Amino acid sequence: MNPRELMQMYTRELSDLVAGRATPLNLMEVCGTHTVNACRSGVHSLMPPNVRLISGPGCPVCVTAQRYIDALVALGRRGDVTILTYGDMIRVAGAGGSLEIARGEGADVRVVTSTLEGLEIARREPGRQFVFAAVGFETTAPATAAAVLQAAAESLRNFSILPAHKLVLPAMRTLLNDPEVKIDGFVCPGHVSVIIGSEAYRPIVSEYHKPCVVTGFEALQIMQGVLHLARQIVRGETRLENLYPEAVSPQGNPHAVTLIDRVFVPGTSAWRALGEMPESGLDVREEFAAFDAFRKFNIRLGEDHEPRGCICGKVITGRAVPVECRLFGTVCTPVYAVGPCMVSSEGTCQAWFKYRRH
Numbered sequence: 001m002n003p004r005e006l007m008q009m010y011t012r013e014l015s016d017l018v019a020g021r022a023t024p025l026n027l028m029e030v031c032g033t034h035t036v037n038a039c040r041s042g043v044h045s046l047m048p049p050n051v052r053l054i055s056g057p058g059c060p061v062c063v064t065a066q067r068y069i070d071a072l073v074a075l076g077r078r079g080d081v082t083i084l085t086y087g088d089m090i091r092v093a094g095a096g097g098s099l100e101i102a103r104g105e106g107a108d109v110r111v112v113t114s115t116l117e118g119l120e121i122a123r124r125e126p127g128r129q130f131v132f133a134a135v136g137f138e139t140t141a142p143a144t145a146a147a148v149l150q151a152a153a154e155s156l157r158n159f160s161i162l163p164a165h166k167l168v169l170p171a172m173r174t175l176l177n178d179p180e181v182k183i184d185g186f187v188c189p190g191h192v193s194v195i196i197g198s199e200a201y202r203p204i205v206s207e208y209h210k211p212c213v214v215t216g217f218e219a220l221q222i223m224q225g226v227l228h229l230a231r232q233i234v235r236g237e238t239r240l241e242n243l244y245p246e247a248v249s250p251q252g253n254p255h256a257v258t259l260i261d262r263v264f265v266p267g268t269s270a271w272r273a274l275g276e277m278p279e280s281g282l283d284v285r286e287e288f289a290a291f292d293a294f295r296k297f298n299i300r301l302g303e304d305h306e307p308r309g310c311i312c313g314k315v316i317t318g319r320a321v322p323v324e325c326r327l328f329g330t331v332c333t334p335v336y337a338v339g340p341c342m343v344s345s346e347g348t349c350q351a352w353f354k355y356r357r358h
């Protein structure tokens, strides 16, 4: 069968499975790339009316707490520190503006494509302090850890990180513990699964009795993931399935996990929309304290103040879809983004604006 015929077959089977079902199936994907690819390919339009594929907290920029952005911007405004950041972060607004605004006012903010590039910049300018904005899930944490290890090996004292890495499982647990959020099963994040392995989701299946399916990023793979979840739910099963074995092994990438464990320990982390969750982030180990910008510059996080009218919190947790925000597509667009979900190329609001606006 060619991909088109396969897609038709999956779509038909899904419709047959849920035909006449009064209670809708709420399936959540927790991955920015799934969000974008599902929107771009029109997968949602193939869903029967009683199957909802909801986007969860899978966009790393979107889940970064506003108080962290504020700390980063304040650090950049000191004048003696250069902020190194991945591209999307630069436009996310904090209470006192974004890194982009700070740069316009004279702060030294540089976009890098890798931690190695950040290290190289720090080596070239030994007289200046550089702080890397370390955000993202388990996917980007190994590269941050490798940079810290390298900086330590070279005694590169003008390089540090401001850690805000997040762990995906505590977020899934928090959503499942919230009576307001209805989730019948998870399309598990693809990139994160490559690192942590499919078996990491076993507790979601055994403790919460929610089926989990790991799948790839193509439209056909996403549809297959949805179909497998629906099959399980309709048959009363609760299993962990890995439909992406070519990239995801049961135990993940041990080298990447070792790198993370070498530099970080799980710690309390502040998430946008989900609040502070214990053991949901990565703190720098004492051994590498000299490379932790929180300690190096004595930074304390303040309070969160969400942009007025923005419902990113609800969007991130699947309680609302972007078109329910009164700012969507009018005041808030990718060019003039109000909240992080519209700033980030993996944000749900931006994906809806580009591909599902109509």
Ligand code: SF4
Pocket: 309, 310, 311, 312, 315, 322, 325, 326, 327, 328, 329, 332, 333, 337, 338, 339, 340, 341, 342, 343, 349
């Ligand atoms: Fe926030 Fe803009 Fe999304 Fe509304 S449309 S929730 S303002 S990012």
